[in-house]
Amino acid sequence: MILETAEKALERHELCNHCLGRLFARLGKGTNEERGKAIRFSLNMERSARGLNPIEEPEECGLCHNVFEKIPKLAKFMENAADDLEFETFLVGSRFPEEIVEGEKALWEELGVETGEPINREFNRELGKAFGRISGKEASTSPDVVFIVEPFSEKIEIQINPVYVYGRYRKLVRGIPQTPLPGFDESVASIICRAFSRAFEGKCVFKGAGREDVDVRMLGSGRPFVVEVKRPRRRKVELGRIAEEINASGKVEVLNLHFVSPKEAEEVLTKNHRKEYLALVLVEEGISPEEAENVARKLSGLKIHQRTPWRVRKARADKVRVKRVYKAEARWIDERHFELRLVTDGGLYIKELVSGDKGRTKPSVTELLGKGAWCERLDVLNILDE
């Protein structure tokens, strides 16, 4: 059956051993070139027994135009193109002219072949092997870089995959937004990204797991974040050095930096962590230690219905979110101030939990107290995710 099909193919078309072997790629082991050679050899013995001339490999293959002979040269070009790039793993893709791809499909149809392999699959694999041999790099399906090769124009394009680093940040001072904001020279993101961009020689994108306001500090074990460095030219970077550089700012500190996969990065950002806050509450009408204690006792375990705060209504969808206060403790300070230490669901707006936001947050400290309350200062003490 195989020899019959092969003979029909070779009588009608000029095929190299690669293209002949590829028609039967799913049968047996070895490379397509070895397969093609063996089939041609057996076929020619049989033809000789029938008194027929052998069908030798043509000068130029009518299907692939001897593209496989270009592999050593293209592997060298790839090495040059990636000259100044740090990477360990790679993947090869290729763009073949429509006419070759279609020509191959037509050939399968004509011969009734169901064991074939598309030409670019063989080409990518063989070019990958050749590049691996000369560069010492490893082929991988989740690679650092992807080479896209146009074998005839010899154009080589390199896609550099991003690196992801997980960390936690502490914001030690007030007056810095998490991400760039008009009127502010720097942000948590800009301080962190400056160090990452420099070390990895790529474009850094900062993503925090939630955010705090400009005037809120982030303390304790810090807020989880992920940076994605796009098109990094360096990958072997000492994260400890980056941490040192950021921490020297005196404004933002990072902890626990480590490399993560894209999937792990995604999980960090979508997980909704419980948070621990410390709020300084102002009550203009005055407050007694007993009243402060009472409010904290009532808040503990409460479900809060919070409509999107007035001040962020343009940036967030206007809807009512139901969030829980798990723990609340009060510490009386003076006739007009007390501190509230809270553990709540992530995404509960604390300033509005205190003020009531003109009835948009229910219940609130204002409502429970029966007096206007105002959050004068707020710190995130901890993000509870372990």
Ligand SMILES: [Zn+2]
């Ligand atoms: Zn060929």
